[in-house]
Amino acid sequence: MYKKLFIPGPTDVAPEVLEKMATPMIGHRTKEATALQQSVSEKLQKLMYTRNTILLSTSSGTGLMEGAIRSCTRKKAAVFSVGAFGDRWYELARNNRVPVDIFKSEPGQPTTPEMVEEALKTGEYDVVTVTHNETSSGVVNPCAEIGEVIRRYPGVLYLVDAVSSLGGAKIEVDQWGIDICIASTQKCLALPPGLSLCSVSERAIEAAEQVEFRGYYLDLVRLYKRVKKDYQYPSTPSLSHMYALDYQLDRILEEGLDNRFDRHEKLAGMVRAWALRHFSLFAKEGYRSNTVTCINNEEAFVFADLSKALLERGFRVGGGYGPFKATTFRIATMGELQEDTLAELLADIDEILGLEA
């Protein structure tokens, strides 16, 4: 039986978008491939509020994050982490011999502009990484305000993981001064996994050109140069995902960006209001994600039992992640989700756990 997905990726894909995954093959060195990739790029620039170049990578978001931190760090990277995917930046750097320090916030707390300021004051760093929306904990960071701080330190590049928020929350790349903003297809963009994407500033590419060993497949400079030449890719890309993405971006722009972001906010608001009636929220007030809500279950019930009962009703919700696996669970409100489906899920949880609606 097919399950409605409330996990923080993969998310449900609209049937007409899935159909585009079945588009017959073309050569990847053809004018048709160029036109497809140019079309995707221009629509993504609208979604990301940027004039920067768009790069696609046939990899998960982790692949592009690795390419970005490895390609761009000349002196040392400052990684700001509010959870498992923030920690990942650190691991990516370490595994590539990239000099790096990590600055962790307390559980549920955001990365603050003050923390970033304090780190940059030392003059040690030329790259800052921030997780816009931490999938593991439902914390959203003040990326605009952090961007204001970074702007005052010329030569420092601003790398943002927007994997679990792009397409569900407004991210103004140029306004916020983000040099590399990374996302992937299987979250709020509501496509199957298998493709990641980023915007990249010219100054990020200029900086990366100073780094000698950037690898090959995930090297952002190599991707950038080929895209600038003819909107193609050094290796054969996932054309199926590009067809689906091109079509889905039309649907997203047709819904209207503000409408789409508002819908996500409203859905997350429903989850938060419901959760606060029975439980508490992991993320500090003011820093709560509109795409994934992490709820403290305070061990009031066994998540595996709830999950099983929900699966029997056709719903899949997310368990806790990493260190908070046992004490939290997660409900994602990403992509194509509509209010009535969410209301049904929440009512079912009430019923299963015997909570008062």
Next chain:
Amino acid sequence: MYKKLFIPGPTDVAPEVLEKMATPMIGHRTKEATALQQSVSEKLQKLMYTRNTILLSTSSGTGLMEGAIRSCTRKKAAVFSVGAFGDRWYELARNNRVPVDIFKSEPGQPTTPEMVEEALKTGEYDVVTVTHNETSSGVVNPCAEIGEVIRRYPGVLYLVDAVSSLGGAKIEVDQWGIDICIASTQKCLALPPGLSLCSVSERAIEAAEQVEFRGYYLDLVRLYKRVKKDYQYPSTPSLSHMYALDYQLDRILEEGLDNRFDRHEKLAGMVRAWALRHFSLFAKEGYRSNTVTCINNEEAFVFADLSKALLERGFRVGGGYGPFKATTFRIATMGELQEDTLAELLADIDEILGLEA
């Protein structure tokens, strides 16, 4: 208008296989995902004649090649090249600060067991890379005989790029002593691009564990450990490709491996016989690929004009590649292709160029 593909990847995909690309999404940390990936692995073991572990990577074949040479080289890699994709191994190593030497054959000539023996005698190398089937030149290398040489040098790992031959030519991984055999989906497996795969021996993983900086996304040890645990992947993989691959492997096994390889041989034989009537072949006799034939056009005609005329008739053939772009063209016989379609193409070329049939 849709074009029949005779380029060396992407190749045409059967409509019922394309449909599997549109399978609705599931969680990638579920029992269903585990079962899917286990099923794909077991079928690939049959196709590759191996008991080694199968790894899938959401990347092009280049990604896995990079992961392999970077992960496995402890002392120095010996790269044997018969064309552009052989050269790629060298570039992958260099861009990752991996010590490497390259041994190139003359145009159209294979890598010989003697060349490999001579290199290994120095004791300098602990990794050998060979291109089984060079996509750019249509040369197939004697990988079984090369394996016999390598076997006599304990501790030397044998890495083979089978990207453009797996599924179209018999590759006996265990018999030939191949430690890592790499392929991707868009060639003889006749699936859309976006996923690559390899078999990996335990001794290759043990060797890789001695290498300190293996990166993250393309690190074979990380992939291996997760697959061994539960047939899942460290990052969200392209589930759509896995569904299609699982189904296509059933079709391949149903056709029968020997039947499939024979069909490819027969098709390539038709191309070779035709080409030899009018032109000459780039690859030396005895080392001619059954999946892509590279033909010297001796500047007898302008390829762009032929290509354009064929496109109008619904066929796309391959131009020359790299240094042989101007003087060769390529006809791939990969995947789902049947004799009658190929005969139609060759007759059309005869007609367009005014050649006697």
